[in-house]
Amino acid sequence: MDMSAISAILGSIKTASDLAKLIKDSGISLQEAEGKMKLADLISALADAKIEMASVQQVLIEKDSEIHKLQEKLEIKKKLYWARPYYWLIDGDKKDGPYCQQCYDKNKELIRLQDLGTGSWRCSNCKEFFTDNTYRTQSRADNEWDPFDR
């Protein structure tokens, strides 16, 4: 939405207000031709303002939706934790996942990996296979630090 739309709305509202004041203050009878013309202008200006307000409302709805999406992405980014070969979502002491690294890095999509057992995982979206350190050794190597191992 550009500022000219807002200016147009304000212009229409001002015209409508001016016309309303003119009719009120002039003491003219609405039966008079001039009064009727002014009233027609007033109705037209109000109709324009109404249409323009509807488009502003639509733009605001779209902006709200965009803001909401960005807030969600920001929340995810704050909670996202990379632990090779996949991502986890960490929320306080809650750990959710793992999620596909390919899908998140490419499209910011959080796709839960399917556990195939014995440390191998598969993404049902990009079809990528992942193996973690338990796959190679069948038990966690002592030199691999895992902050979630309790």
Ligand SMILES: [Zn+2]
């Ligand atoms: Zn994937």
